[in-house]
C-alpha cells in the first residue's frame with residue numbers, strides 16, 4: 343500500500359570513528375526536519391488540489407510550494423542514503439571481489455582513481471554532497487557534486503555512495519578548513535556491504551569482467 347506520508351527512519355550509528363554522537367544526534371534532528379517538511383509541503387499541495395483546480399490566485403503559492411519539493415525531498419532522501427552507508431567498525435575498502443570495485447575499475451581505471459575523484463569532489467568549496475551514481479543503463483559509475491540538495495542530481499541515475507559535506511556534518515568535530523579530516527573519518531566508517539546492495543547492475547558488471 344502506498345503510504346500517506348513519509349516516516350523518519352532510525353539509524354543506529356553511535357560510536358563511529360571521528361564523527362561524534364553529538365554530531366549524529368544533531369544531524370538526525372536536521373534529517374527529521376526534512377521528513378516533516380516534505381510531508382507538510384505535500385499536505386499543502388493536496389489542500390490546493392482539493393477542489394480539483396489550481397486557481398489563478400493560488401498559482402504563486404502553489405508554484406513556491408512545488409519548487410520547494412526538490413529541496414525537501416532530496417534533503418530527506420540523501421540523508422537516508424548517507425546514514426545508510428555508514429556503520430560502526432566500517433571497512434576502509436570494498437572487498438577485492440566486490441561488484442563495486444569492479445564497476446569502479448571499469449569506470450575509472452582503478453579503485454584508487456575512483457576514490458581520489460570522489461574525495462576530491464567532496465573537498466570542493468560550497469555546501470552540498472559528493473555522490474557516486476550508477477548509470478542503470480550500462481552500470482557505469484560517476485561522481486557528482488550536488489549543490490544544496492537538489493542541484494546536480496542526474497535523472498534516472500541511482501545514488502550508490504553518498505557523502506554529506508554540508509558544514510553541519512562535521513563542524514562540531516572539525517574546523518571548517520578541516521573537511522579532509524572529516525572525509526577520512528567518513529571513509530573509516532563506510533558500510534561497503536550497504537553500498538554493494540545498492541548496485542543494480544552488479545550482475546551485468548560481473549558478467550562483463
Ligand SMILES: [Fe+2]
Nearest residue numbers: 506508510511
Ligand atoms: Fe546533512
